Amino acid sequence: AQSVTQLGSHVSVSEGALVLLRCNYSSSVPPYLFWYVQYPNQGLQLLLKYTSAATLVKGINGFEAEFKKSETSFHLTKPSAHMSDAAEYFCAVSEGAAGNKLTFGGGTRVLVKP
Amino acid sequence: DAGITQSPRHKVTETGTPVTLRCHQTENHRYMYWYRQDPGHGLRLIHYSYGVKDTDKGEVSDGYSVSRSKTEDFLLTLESATSSQTSVYFCAIRRASSGLNTGELFFGEGSRLTVL
Numbered sequence: 630a631q632s633v634t635q636l637g638s639h640v641s642v643s644e645g646a647l648v649l650l651r652c653n654y655s656s657s658v659p660p661y662l663f664w665y666v667q668y669p670n671q672g673l674q675l676l677l678k679y680t681s682a683a684t685l686v687k688g689i690n691g692f693e694a695e696f697k698k699s700e701t702s703f704h705l706t707k708p709s710a711h712m713s714d715a716a717e718y719f720c721a722v723s724e725g726a727a728g729n730k731l732t733f734g735g736g737t738r739v740l741v742k743p
Numbered sequence: 744d745a746g747i748t749q750s751p752r753h754k755v756t757e758t759g760t761p762v763t764l765r766c767h768q769t770e771n772h773r774y775m776y777w778y779r780q781d782p783g784h785g786l787r788l789i790h791y792s793y794g795v796k797d798t799d800k801g802e803v804s805d806g807y808s809v810s811r812s813k814t815e816d817f818l819l820t821l822e823s824a825t826s827s828q829t830s831v832y833f834c835a836i837r838r839a840s841s842g843l844n845t846g847e848l849f850f851g852e853g854s855r856l857t858v859l
Contacts, residue, residue, distance in 0.1 A: 731848055
């Protein structure tokens with residue numbers, strides 16, 4: 630069975646500050662990992678994904694995440710927050726290439742202060 | 744745009760009434776999914792389908808049924824709606840990249856259901 634834990638349901642950052650969203654996963658097989666973003670009243674949009682290639686993954690809008698097997702983590706970062714980054718972010722895991730389901734974390738809502 | 748359309752987008756109904764949500768895709772993908780989104784729980788899988796008439800349960804399937812009589816449509820039915828089923832429901836499709844399963848899902852815009 631696979632599971633995802635996102636630490637912090639709400640994060641507040643100042644514009645221009647580092648954004649760090651934490652994600653830890655559990656999987657019985659080498660996982661594929663994802664970060665999605667959801668803007669108000671919209672569906673989910675893929676930010677980036679890890680599928681067993683490079684452990685540092687770059688995504689859209691300046692976000693990146695690093696897969697650390699020893700820590701079972703896949704934390705999302707952005708060096709400098711913009712007001713437009715205010716949204717909810719979801720980490721998700723699937724069981725590698727054989728997986729046919731995504732399991733999501735509880736989500737982290739990001740507030741960006743001017 | 745993954746070519747996913749959900750209908751209705753908003754619905755208010757009363758406890759005990761049946762409700763059907765429709766997900767329509769235009770790209771002929773094999774895998775389709777229904778998730779519900781609730782604060783603090785993220786998205787939880789209700790049911791998914793891996794082909795016409797082939798479906799399986801997710802982690803929160805109680806009170807829900809699904810049907811897939813053709814590739815493009817995946818229906819989610821609440822036989823007798825309850826207030827605990829008030830939620831936002833998302834349909835998703837799995838799209839392979841260069842023939843490989845990357846596990847990535849593409850989501851519709853969601854259907855907001857309120858059960859009074």
